[in-house]
Amino acid sequence: MNKFSKQSASRLASCHPQLQKVFTKVLEICDCSILCGHRTEVEQNALPSSNTQVRFPNSKHNSVPSKAVDATPFPYDEDDRERFSYFAGIVIGVGASMGIVIRWGGDWDRDNELKDNGFDDLMHFELVE
Numbered sequence: 001m002n003k004f005s006k007q008s009a010s011r012l013a014s015c016h017p018q019l020q021k022v023f024t025k026v027l028e029i030c031d032c033s034i035l036c037g038h039r040t041e042v043e044q045n046a047l048p049s050s051n052t053q054v055r056f057p058n059s060k061h062n063s064v065p066s067k068a069v070d071a072t073p074f075p076y077d078e079d080d081r082e083r084f085s086y087f088a089g090i091v092i093g094v095g096a097s098m099g100i101v102i103r104w105g106g107d108w109d110r111d112n113e114l115k116d117n118g119f120d121d122l123m124h125f126e127l128v129e
């Protein structure tokens, strides 16, 4: 049975209960890591612009609890877009089965077309309100 590391678990704990629910189920299907939940002002504004397009408080990572989570399949290869896409399909599908709509940073406009994505943030998942 897959299990979150202590770090992953504490990062996920800073996220909205709906994200916690989804990723707890996702972990049963696919081993994964949580890289980031809530981000403070200092943490948000320290990010290079190659990693984010927004400054505090405009990221969904900045709300309390966080409405965004950065997660990867474990282990992962940054350049393996296919693996991220597979993982994102699991996350979005698990969310949908719970009535929770999730937007992935590999398909911001949620049209299920992955080649038209202008800014890739393949680890990023957020709640759609």
Ligand SMILES: [Zn+2]
Residues within 6 Å of the ligand: 061, 068, 069, 070, 121, 123, 124, 125
């Ligand atoms: Zn993110």
